Amino acid sequence: MKLLDFSKYSSIKIGPTVKIKIIDKIKKENESYTIIGGANNLLVSPNPPKLAKLSKSFDYIYQKDNLLYIGGATPSGKILSYAKKNDIAHFEIMQKLPGLLGGMVKMNAGLKEYEIFNYLLYIKTINNYIEKDNIKFSYRYTNIKNIIYEAVFKVEKGFNYKLFRYFENLRVNQPNLPSAGSCFKNPKGYYAGEMIENCGLKGYQKGNAAFSEQHANFLVNLGNAKFQDALYLIELAENKVFEKFKIKLEKEIVIL
Numbered sequence: 001m002k003l004l005d006f007s008k009y010s011s012i013k014i015g016p017t018v019k020i021k022i023i024d025k026i027k028k029e030n031e032s033y034t035i036i037g038g039a040n041n042l043l044v045s046p047n048p049p050k051l052a053k054l055s056k057s058f059d060y061i062y063q064k065d066n067l068l069y070i071g072g073a074t075p076s077g078k079i080l081s082y083a084k085k086n087d088i089a090h091f092e093i094m095q096k097l098p099g100l101l102g103g104m105v106k107m108n109a110g111l112k113e114y115e116i117f118n119y120l121l122y123i124k125t126i127n128n129y130i131e132k133d134n135i136k137f138s139y140r141y142t143n144i145k146n147i148i149y150e151a152v153f154k155v156e157k158g159f160n161y162k163l164f165r166y167f168e169n170l171r172v173n174q175p176n177l178p179s180a181g182s183c184f185k186n187p188k189g190y191y192a193g194e195m196i197e198n199c200g201l202k203g204y205q206k207g208n209a210a211f212s213e214q215h216a217n218f219l220v221n222l223g224n225a226k227f228q229d230a231l232y233l234i235e236l237a238e239n240k241v242f243e244k245f246k247i248k249l250e251k252e253i254v255i256l
């Protein structure tokens, strides 16, 4: 067990200090915990469920027989550097996509049509290796219920610097304040940010939480924001957008 302060650890810098289990080995008992990664997509309440995190023993990358094996606790930055150094394609997306591999796979993280699942082959869970064909996934969604200990990818040569720069440019309108990335998923044919803006909530503040002035779908922490303020804004946006567009926004941010 280890004490983790979510007001420091999480990217949105909100949350309590709680005891979390550090997982060293693949064991059945781990499955009774809610697993977290780098907490870049989380809003942790004052009373979260029992939490666990993979230890450094799941922070690894190795190649064998033209396959790339990446441990669930491997940070995106490390994967990006490895891909650059070894001239491997399809990991350009990891640029400024904060997270650990397990969290990125669970969320099917990505940008535009580029998603982690595009080149993923297998994941390793308590039930051993599971093929991508046996997993349901779509935009920011997977039906994975178990802890992801590892994922296996195809190795294709050619790190794409043009794509890398394209991703870099897509990030320029993102706020520099603490956030958990996009607060809501984009409903089909719409942009959640535009809908929130159309409801007059761009820059709208509750306590020290706000929908960013720069990009309305980013819920940002202006300094010492509280969980309740963030939750208030999330519910406000859901209600206002529904009133105006008759569309239910789906949260991308995971509330624990």
Ligand SMILES: Cc1cc2nc3c(=O)[nH]c(=O)nc-3n(C[C@H](O)[C@H](O)[C@H](O)COP(=O)(O)OP(=O)(O)OC[C@H]3O[C@@H](n4cnc5c(N)ncnc54)[C@H](O)[C@@H]3O)c2cc1C
Pocket (backbone or CB within 6 Å): 011, 034, 035, 036, 037, 038, 039, 040, 041, 042, 054, 072, 096, 097, 098, 099, 100, 101, 102, 103, 104, 105, 106, 107, 108, 109, 110, 111, 140, 146, 147, 148, 149, 174, 179, 180, 181, 182, 254
């Ligand atoms: C500035 C900023 C920009 C961002 N931009 C993007 C973007 O462009 N695209 C995008 O998709 N996301 C983006 N995000 C969100 C975030 O980067 C992704 O959701 C990422 O996948 C989160 O990884 P994590 O390790 O931090 O997961 P966490 O936030 O810790 O967890 C996210 C979810 O994954 C589950 N999980 C974590 N680890 C595991 C595991 N080992 N096994 C099973 N389940 C697990 C958790 O239970 C939770 O449900 C952004 C976030 C920030 C702060």
